Amino acid sequence: MTVPGVSNRKRLLVMLILFSLVFTGLIGRLGYIQLVWGRELQEKATGQWTRDLAVYPKRGMIKDRNGNILAQSGSSETIAARPSQIEDPKGVASLLAPILELDMDELYEKLADKKSSFVWVKRQVSREVANEVRVLGIKGIDFTEEPKRYYPNRELASHVLGFTMKYAEGEDGLKGQEGIELYYDKYLKGLPGKIIMETDARGREMPDNVDRYIPPIDGLNIELTIDQVIQHFFEKAVDDAMEKYNAKKVYAIGMDPKTGEILAMANRPNFDPNDPPRELGYDGMQDYVKNFLAKDSMDPGSTFKVVTTAAALDSGIMTLNNTFNCSGYRELEGSERIRCHKAGGHGHQTFAEAVENSCNPAFVDMALALGKGKFYDYIEAFGFGQKTGIDINGEAQGIVIPREAVKNLDLARIGFGQSISVTPLQLITATAAAINGGNLMRPYLAKTLTESKIDPVTGQEYTEVVKEIEPQRIRQVISEATSRNVGKILQGVVENGSGSNAYIPGYRVGGKTGTAQKYGEDGKIVQGKHIASFVGFAPADDPKIIVLFAVDEPQVAVDFGSVVAAPYVQMILKDTLPYLGVEPIFDEETEELNTLVEVPDLMGKELAEGYAILDELGLNYLSESSGTVIKDQLPKPGAKVKINTTVLLYAQQQSTEDSIVEQEEAEEGKVLVPDVIKRSIRESNNILVSQGLKLRIEGSGIAIEQNPPAGSQVDLGTEVTVKFAMPEE
């Protein structure tokens, strides 16, 4: 038997020492990993142990200035699939395709793609359809809720509101794409929350997982300066003009001239933000979704003469006593002739008459008298060539020939609104400055940012104002005195001159017509194509609203702004002024201009008798009747009105009891709600306003439902909600 020797034993000791050393090293390494590096490693590990599910916040509402909802968010469901978990893609495809109305082969291809971990099956599915799929309980089919944006008034103010789009696939949430939705996206969208759950490596929830929920923060609501009712009036007017003149585009804008608040903004052609015409592609869509009022510039034409007038008077270069001679043209040095629109000329005119006649030579004189330096100072002060600063993305700034490059001929043309390019928004903002006391205001759409909150005690929802956007005066452009004079002159334009089509009895309306040239792509004037426009405001001495209305390429023989656009401004003002609480005033000034008749007292008379009396006096009538006896009328007896004015008669069933009750109620300052069923929006508004009530519009068309119902007794100023719908054929 061989016995282990000394050398064997020595070597065994070497072996023991080596193992001990290696073990010591490994324990050191283990200690380093666990104790020194551990924190960092654990952080990384934690990241893979949990899965975050984003919870999307509710996008804020957009409301009009009175709190009517213009855009709100709901949610729809989306069906997604995890192809790696689907066992029988063919079977699943054949099961789902008919329910979801999808092509079976395409769906199969999606589901059979084992390489992708996640695919959308169908987005924006109604809850009912989603539930149909849900009950099938197919493994690998997932459901998520997706936000959807609703615009309850469809086309109403679509260009102001804009629209939203979905984020790229794999993300959720809505992104503003145009209008207010885009400009205030970061306020509207809110902050996403998340559900954090512990999962295994495959993403399966852990057996004892407790979800941690970080709630999303909903987006802020935005209240606009837009008034839904006024917007309706505008929409109706532009629709009418579009149809009547078969025009290329029609646009109108209404603004509070003293604050710059935009009350209404309408463009044609338009679109339904619930379903924007995406199929046209980005460029094709622009024809429908672009807000031309802020993003397109045009030759202003004669409407620009307001600026020239204001500049000439404010600079002191001219006074109201200046006179002009018009021989039908003005010849500038270099034998360039500028013709007046009136062939034989206007002859001798006062300053005011020249404006009323919109006489081109007179404005050439003004521009040249001002000279480049002064005229350009005013043009710039009125905001031309600069953005107005309105809350719309991609606002255009128009084109003004650079001061250094401008020649006398250009200056003369600018005097009457050519050789300068402005946006309709710039034009109305500048005109507002000319008549509001001389202040250039920043036009704006968003008035208030609010946050919807829930009272923790009562559980009731309430809103809290986060930010109030105040009117912003950019600068004083002309003196208050000049502004007053400009207002007076422009009132003359409507009462005596080219703007007579905008005249409304009992109101001091001021305004200026415009018929602008159009330029082709070669920069040359296109014959026979014009933009007919009118800018009007009322009351002239204390303007509450200013309206710009433009018809691009009206298809009529006489396409002057005075003929084409002015009547629509009149129509809008006629609707809007009473709504804004501006009562017609019939005083000496207006009396001189019109044959006035006194409104007879018809109360207590039979309806038919009332009609006859009004007919005789040459007055129109509109009756609101649930009976035959006239109970009330507007205007009230004794008021002096112009011929053809509409007198509103309110008739009711004769009954002594009723009349007593009614009288008692009336003493309490209450009114009876009139019946507006089957009336148009405009008629409804007239009827309700005449009773001291307010109209809240839902839908469009003719009235089919109202709340409170006709005959209810309500406080003055109560809002009556009327549902309108298109009449069925």
Next chain:
Amino acid sequence: MKKKPMDYPIFITTIILVCFGIVMVFSSSFYMAQHNERIQDSYYFLKTQSQWAVVGLVAMIIMSNFSYWRLKKYANIMLIVIIGLLVALLIFGKPINNAKRWFVIAGISIQPSEIAKFGLIIYLSASISRNKDRLKRPITGFGYYLAITGLIFVLIFKQPNLSTASSIVMLALVILFVGGAKILHLGALAGLGISGIVLLLQNVDHTDYRVKRYLTFLDPWADPLDDGFQVIQSLYALGSGGLFGMGLGQSRQKFLFLPYAETDFIFAIIGEELGFVGGSLVMVLFLILIWRGIRIALTAPDLFGCLLATGITAAIGIQTVINIAVVTSSMPATGLPLPFISAGGSSLAFFMASIGLLLNISKYCETT
């Protein structure tokens, strides 16, 4: 020869390790086993590991209760048998995961390389102890043993199973070293080996993916999804453990994040659940085994017993070191289980049987 009681520290340490292993195998495998479509039984690995532990215990008792030197007589036959088994495996074996490593007999899978490992220990110990001087001869002695070892290396390498093959070579070298091989020969071999490695490193294409794989352990985040994945997950587990661990059963990494959590990477789960304290204690237990094993080799009554004890101890030590080095990203990833602890039936039984043999020798040791 007079019999003494067996070496109790080794026996107790082994039992502790095996029992602890069963607990850890269950802890690290139950979620995986439940969600594995072919198994779907949380207790599957607990059951198989327990069964093999019983088999191992029986083998241990048998192997500790005969006169160990009788093995000497069968050494040559054993060598022929293991070479035959390995060759047969290469020819008849059915590949599992592209490797022919197992013979499946009646539903039980046995790794012939496990048998080869212990067979070679017995063969080398017997052959060297028969003629102590033979080992000093360069060709017929040292060279011959190297050739035998090389042949087994090649046969296992062909399966392919580089890690087991390499560990067997290391093991053989330890036996040759302790058995009395000339330092000159060992030095020459080491020189040859080092120059071979240097030559290899110089000629190797570093962009070759196989080479990159061997180097990922230096920076596993360079390739976090493929080769670095296991190692990163292993480090995450250890890092999450800290000093005292997340508590027994509280591992997060075992929820399918860490692959092979119940076998090759079980030490990472131990580190995660029991922390640095638990991991170090396990390593100390292995060190106790090594120390007692070497002590038996030192006091063995004959050279055969001495070398046998050396081989068995080296086998346990080398495999432990490699496993822990891989788990701690200290060397290239290879697939060697942790002795006594990792799930993997036959390996546990063979290690327990070899402990039985060690206890057997301890009964004949000289008192010191």
